[in-house]
Amino acid sequence: MKYKISTYINGDRPKVLLPDREILKHLGEEGIRKIVSDHYNLVHQSEISHLFPKNAEALEQAKLRSSDFFIQIMGGPTYYKENRGAPMMTRRHAPFKITPEARIVWLICYQEVFKSLELPENLKQSYWDYLDKFSMWMVNTIDEQKYKPFQVNL
Numbered sequence: 001m002k003y004k005i006s007t008y009i010n011g012d013r014p015k016v017l018l019p020d021r022e023i024l025k026h027l028g029e030e031g032i033r034k035i036v037s038d039h040y041n042l043v044h045q046s047e048i049s050h051l052f053p054k055n056a057e058a059l060e061q062a063k064l065r066s067s068d069f070f071i072q073i074m075g076g077p078t079y080y081k082e083n084r085g086a087p088m089m090t091r092r093h094a095p096f097k098i099t100p101e102a103r104i105v106w107l108i109c110y111q112e113v114f115k116s117l118e119l120p121e122n123l124k125q126s127y128w129d130y131l132d133k134f135s136m137w138m139v140n141t142i143d144e145q146k147y148k149p150f151q152v153n154l
């Protein structure tokens with residue numbers, strides 16, 4: 001699996017590079033909105049669905065806000081800033097209990113979307129690296145029973 005999920009170490013906020021701006025040029029705004037929409041549809045059916053809006057209208061609004069954000073960071077129009085203001089992503093995620101395990105499920109849903117995504121490999125990797133690293137910043141809750149940061153291979 002090329003799109004590797006890095007192990008989350010408690011409290012770690014790794015350096016993050018924004019996704020390559022060529023991604024937006026290749027996919028267009030509609031392409032980005034489709035990725036975000038497909039991802040929301042998957043998380044909505046996953047074991048972290050409780051974190052996300054339940055009703056269809058609220059889900060559509062969430063898709064809109066999130067895709068506005070991705071379009072903006074990839075060098076597109078600043079829809080997010082106009083509608084929501086400064087990104088402050090970690091602060092906006094603070095009301096939701098995001099554990100390292102929830103992050104993994106969230107990323108697996110992106111791995112699924114990436115399977116059918118047509119994009120040059122270097123751009124796909126840049127997009128993935130951003131998701132993999134920045135998602136660590138959103139982790140704000142540790143479940144001591146489940147959290148196993150180190151893998152020991154005996």
Ligand code: HEM
Pocket residue numbers: 048051052053062063065066067069070084089092093096098102103106130131132134135138
């Ligand atoms: C690269 C990492 C991530 C980015 C860029 C991102 C981006 C966003 C954005 C732009 C929003 C909308 C904020 C607004 O209301 O203005 C949002 C909301 C939200 N995100 Fe994330 N997110 C990331 C990781 C995660 C992870 C790992 C989880 C949980 C496992 C998560 C759960 C949520 C939830 C529950 C909301 C609120 C409901 C919604 O509006 O969808 N996010 N995220």
